Amino acid sequence: MRLSMAGNTAAAWGFRLSRVQCYPYYPITPSTTCSEQIAAWVGNGDMDGVVINVESEHSAASAVIAAAKSVRAATATSSKGLLYMVEVLENGSGSSLPFTIFVGNRATGAPINIWGDNQDAYAVRDSGLIQIFAANAQEALDAVIQSYRIGEDLTVRQPVLVNLRGFTGTHTYEPVDVPSAADVDSFLPSYLPLEPLFSPDQPVTYNAMLAAYYYRRHKRNQTAALRNASCVTENVGRQFGEKFGRSYGKFDWIGDADADLVVALVGESFGAAETIVSHLQGRKGVGKIAVLRVRLFNPFPAQEIATRIYKANTKAVVVLDEGLPHGDVFPPLALRMAAALQAHLGTQTPRLASVIGGLGGSDIRPDHFQTLFNLAANIADGRPYRREPYWLDIDEDPILLTDEKKVDQKLWKRYGDVWKAQPILDAYHKPLPSTNYEVRIYGRAGQGAITSAVFFTGAGVEQNLWVVTKPTFGSERRGAVVHTDTLIEQGASNKTRAFTARQDLVCIYDDTILTSPTHAPTRDLKPDGTVLVNSSRYSPARIRQLLGLGPKASVFIVPASRIAHELQLGSFFNMVMLGAMHCVCPLVDFGAAMTYYEKNAPRPKEANLEAIRRGYQETTDKELPAVELPAVDARAEEYFRWRPEEESLEEEMLRSLETLRG
Amino acid sequence: MDHGEHNGNGKQQSWRIPTVNRHKDFAVSGHMVFPRDKTANSECVVAPRKEPPSAAKRLVGKDGKLLGFPVFHDNRTVEEYEGLMPAPEILTLVEVARREIEGLDYAAVMNQLADLGPDGRLLLYKRDGKLLRYELFEDPRICKDIPRGAVIHNLEQKPADVSGWRVHEFVIDPKGCLGEVCTRCSRVCPENAIHLRGVGADSFCEIDPTACKGCFICWVECARKAADCILIDGKVFDSELRAAHFGE
Ligand code: SF4
Ligand code: SF4
Numbered sequence: 001m002r003l004s005m006a007g008n009t010a011a012a013w014g015f016r017l018s019r020v021q022c023y024p025y026y027p028i029t030p031s032t033t034c035s036e037q038i039a040a041w042v043g044n045g046d047m048d049g050v051v052i053n054v055e056s057e058h059s060a061a062s063a064v065i066a067a068a069k070s071v072r073a074a075t076a077t078s079s080k081g082l083l084y085m086v087e088v089l090e091n092g093s094g095s096s097l098p099f100t101i102f103v104g105n106r107a108t109g110a111p112i113n114i115w116g117d118n119q120d121a122y123a124v125r126d127s128g129l130i131q132i133f134a135a136n137a138q139e140a141l142d143a144v145i146q147s148y149r150i151g152e153d154l155t156v157r158q159p160v161l162v163n164l165r166g167f168t169g170t171h172t173y174e175p176v177d178v179p180s181a182a183d184v185d186s187f188l189p190s191y192l193p194l195e196p197l198f199s200p201d202q203p204v205t206y207n208a209m210l211a212a213y214y215y216r217r218h219k220r221n222q223t224a225a226l227r228n229a230s231c232v233t234e235n236v237g238r239q240f241g242e243k244f245g246r247s248y249g250k251f252d253w254i255g256d257a258d259a260d261l262v263v264a265l266v267g268e269s270f271g272a273a274e275t276i277v278s279h280l281q282g283r284k285g286v287g288k289i290a291v292l293r294v295r296l297f298n299p300f301p302a303q304e305i306a307t308r309i310y311k312a313n314t315k316a317v318v319v320l321d322e323g324l325p326h327g328d329v330f331p332p333l334a335l336r337m338a339a340a341l342q343a344h345l346g347t348q349t350p351r352l353a354s355v356i357g358g359l360g361g362s363d364i365r366p367d368h369f370q371t372l373f374n375l376a377a378n379i380a381d382g383r384p385y386r387r388e389p390y391w392l393d394i395d396e397d398p399i400l401l402t403d404e405k406k407v408d409q410k411l412w413k414r415y416g417d418v419w420k421a422q423p424i425l426d427a428y429h430k431p432l433p434s435t436n437y438e439v440r441i442y443g444r445a446g447q448g449a450i451t452s453a454v455f456f457t458g459a460g461v462e463q464n465l466w467v468v469t470k471p472t473f474g475s476e477r478r479g480a481v482v483h484t485d486t487l488i489e490q491g492a493s494n495k496t497r498a499f500t501a502r503q504d505l506v507c508i509y510d511d512t513i514l515t516s517p518t519h520a521p522t523r524d525l526k527p528d529g530t531v532l533v534n535s536s537r538y539s540p541a542r543i544r545q546l547l548g549l550g551p552k553a554s555v556f557i558v559p560a561s562r563i564a565h566e567l568q569l570g571s572f573f574n575m576v577m578l579g580a581m582h583c584v585c586p587l588v589d590f591g592a593a594m595t596y597y598e599k600n601a602p603r604p605k606e607a608n609l610e611a612i613r614r615g616y617q618e619t620t621d622k623e624l625p626a627v628e629l630p631a632v633d634a635r636a637e638e639y640f641r642w643r644p645e646e647e648s649l650e651e652e653m654l655r656s657l658e659t660l661r662g
Numbered sequence: 663m664d665h666g667e668h669n670g671n672g673k674q675q676s677w678r679i680p681t682v683n684r685h686k687d688f689a690v691s692g693h694m695v696f697p698r699d700k701t702a703n704s705e706c707v708v709a710p711r712k713e714p715p716s717a718a719k720r721l722v723g724k725d726g727k728l729l730g731f732p733v734f735h736d737n738r739t740v741e742e743y744e745g746l747m748p749a750p751e752i753l754t755l756v757e758v759a760r761r762e763i764e765g766l767d768y769a770a771v772m773n774q775l776a777d778l779g780p781d782g783r784l785l786l787y788k789r790d791g792k793l794l795r796y797e798l799f800e801d802p803r804i805c806k807d808i809p810r811g812a813v814i815h816n817l818e819q820k821p822a823d824v825s826g827w828r829v830h831e832f833v834i835d836p837k838g839c840l841g842e843v844c845t846r847c848s849r850v851c852p853e854n855a856i857h858l859r860g861v862g863a864d865s866f867c868e869i870d871p872t873a874c875k876g877c878f879i880c881w882v883e884c885a886r887k888a889a890d891c892i893l894i895d896g897k898v899f900d901s902e903l904r905a906a907h908f909g910e
Contacts, residue, residue, distance in 0.1 A: 042679075044677075045677070094811070094812065096810045096811030096812075097811065154783075154785060154797060154799035155800055155801075155802045157810060192750060192785075193749070193750075194750065194810060195749060195810070195811060198747070199747055199748055201749065202748075202749040202815060202817065203815075203816040203817060204749075204814060204815055204816060205814040208812070214808060214812075220804045220805055221802070221804055221805055221810070224803065
């Protein structure tokens with residue numbers, strides 16, 4: 001069953017199909033919706049388990065460990081939540097208890113940052129947990145199911161962390177194949193606790209104190225069990241492939257089998273790297289290239305990776321880390337790669353450079369990998385390079401020198417010669433052609449722009465198209481300008497997740513954004529792209545003039561606010577815009593989409609369906625007949641003045657307490 | 663949650679919270695949650711008690727909602743938890759050879775165990791006497807004297823002699839002790855060193871001299887302290903000794 005869902009929901013499906021029996025959680029962005037989904041399923045009886053609302057991640061980890069002594073258990077967390085679990089996590093690995101934690105990877109601050117990087121997972125790399133990095137929602141679902149087979153294997157019995165990058169992974173809506181419960185049941189047997197906590201015949205004590213002699217002997221055993229996870233992961237990934245058609249290993253090698261230049265990474269940025277490899281591979285002036293994507297981060301498959309690199313006779317490895325070294329030689333992945341290569345290859349070790357990027361939700365775009373392969377080519381050429389990490393997207397400290405004036409003077413003294421000796425190789429920087437249809441929606445937070453994009457994606461996926469929606473999330477309040485990107489793949493299906501940030505269609509939900517100087521919404525519109533605006537104020541010609549569009553671009557308007565008002569939907573005009581999007585985007589069939597919306601449209605259903613239909617019909621590239629603008633919408637006004645109703649309940653409680661006490 | 667507690671016509675709706683307990687689950691009705699037997703007709707829902715016993719000081723809000731957290735006293739005795747899970751058995755080749763296990767393909771299992779070598783293990787999982795599952799694996803431990811996860815199997819533990827830890831001898835005077843109607847000391851003893859002897863009026867508590875570590879807790883807690891029921895070094899616990907131990 002292929003459905004459109006975000007990474008968090010996919011992980012929740014993984015837990016549901018694995019028949020998780022106990023799920024304690026404390027919500028934290030960006031993994032919250034995974035836990036919310038599980039709580040909803042348990043609440044309505046779709047999932048047979050217990051959800052415990054604990055008061056902190058520390059308690060969630062304690063509860064999940066306690067539960068794992070007797071039943072299959074799971075939780076989800078992120079960032080500081082995972083760090084708060086650290087104190088107890090080693091009780092899980094030390095007590096040899098299998099359970100799974102889904103982590104929506106997020107920066108750990110300070111300062112506070114809610115967006116994705118791998119710093120949280122890196123921070124617990126010394127807690128003895130098996131760590132798998134998923135690259136997309138599908139992999140997250142599959143990895144959760146496999147994590148129980150791996151963790152519960154009798155030669156392993158260790159907890160597992162399934163990582164997926166926050167927002168770009170956890171909140172990106174994409175097509176996911178959900179296996180049937182029966183298939184998963186035949187792949188994953190029910191949980192068998194080795195030392196159940198309440199067993200009358202064999203009562204046990206967990207975590208008693210052990211003195212040095214026994215302690216070190218126990219730690220020897222624990223390490224041996226963790227090591228076994230490596231080959232078990234390989235076997236389970238292969239068996240998963242036999243059953244479900246999607247095989248997994250400890251790492252992936254995409255590109256030339258005998259690549260001279262390798263970029264190594266973990267997690268979600270794999271999607272962009274893959275796109276660049278297929279774009280650059282075999283081009284004139286480009287060496288043999290490959291991406292090494294590490295899936296099993298812990299236990300690190302050192303020997304296998306070293307062997308693979310040795311076989312390929314690789315000259316240069318560039319390691320991309322979404323995390324910091326904090327004073328170490330390299331950040332964690334680069335450190336592990338360097339140690340693995342040095343330990344196993346000795347003098348045959350290829351040159352290795354480390355790059356830090358993607359911190360706190362920084363984009364990792366396809367063109368970044370062009371730079372990384374360029375760097376690798378320079379290094380392989382024997383040119384001087386840095387032994388400390390490079391940084392992505394820091395103008396004062398670029399990887400390759402583009403603008404000498406911007407470079408920091410202190411760094412220039414130290415690395416000026418290195419920069420000057422590193423040429424920019426044009427062959428590596430051929431722009432990625434934008435072959436897919438990309439849509440960007442601009443709206444104001446609260447207008448439901450993301451909701452309509454999600455519906456659009458759902459309808460597309462239902463029609464077997466490869467549609468991906470990547471909303472951006474910020475700390476915006478209601479009324480701030482937000483945008484969301486949707487991609488519809490055209491041509492050969494290689495399940496891309498790489499956006500080129502050049503749009504075929506820009507939808508503007510609020511005509512006040514048109515004139516906002518900070519947003520320039522059509523800056524990245526393709527020359528023959530389309531603009532769709534919710535407006536009853538401006539004519540298409542005026543919009544063309546306001547945005548300074550070229551002659552090949554087409555402009556459509558739809559009076560969405562007015563239609564929504566007429567349908568008594570208040571300020572919720574996003575469904576009208578959804579219909580209008582179908583009118584201007586030819587790729588998703590409207591008739592078929594309508595059957596999807598009939599099943600899934602939000603309440604009030606009839607009005608929303610009518611809104612979609614009217615949006616579809618009333619979109620035009622002509623000037624609208626002048627109509628009187630609707631008066632200020634009382635419901636919308638009320639909506640924007642909304643306050644949590646608990647406030648009044650609290651006051652009520654205080655008042656009745658006073659009455660009681662006289 | 664989005665299940666309305668009240669449906670349109672104001673009638674209370676109920677639903678079930680599934681649990682992993684084999685015998686009990688929970689029924690939700692309005693604001694209340696009730697445990698009930700799983701074997702009972704799963705659709706039938708226990709009706710909420712009309713008046714909670716301690717409803718005297720309920721705070722009722724404007725819309726009839728309960729405010730605050732009322733305390734309900736439940737007079738039922740604690741039931742024995744029945745959903746206990748038996749631990750699986752883990753056997754070596756030699757142990758398998760000595761045992762007769764119903765429902766096991768001996769030849770295949772023995773072959774595979776032999777293939778796995780000396781660390782080959784057979785895991786047997788039985789429930790209600792029937793073999794449900796078995797698995798073969800290689801014991802990952804390097805140091806076989808430490809159980810998996812460093813757990814301690816309580817029944818295999820031999821009680822340690824801790825008499826060397828104490829400086830005084832603790833003895834209960836059977837004449838003064840209240841016996842089975844009291845047993846307070848045996849419940850507070852951290853070393854489980856105190857056991858009840860005899861029955862009825864003749865019963866009394868006795869301290870196991872190898873298990874007592876001399877912590878004074880029983881003496882402090884004894885219900886008949888005034889009657890000097892627990893003797894220390896054969897003596898009544900005098901003020902000098904008290905000063906030495908409690909710094910008074
Ligand atoms: S002195 Fe302490 S250890 Fe000894 S019997 Fe009394 S309570 Fe138990
Ligand atoms: S507390 Fe005192 S009276 Fe009660 S059983 Fe123990 S020794 Fe006897």
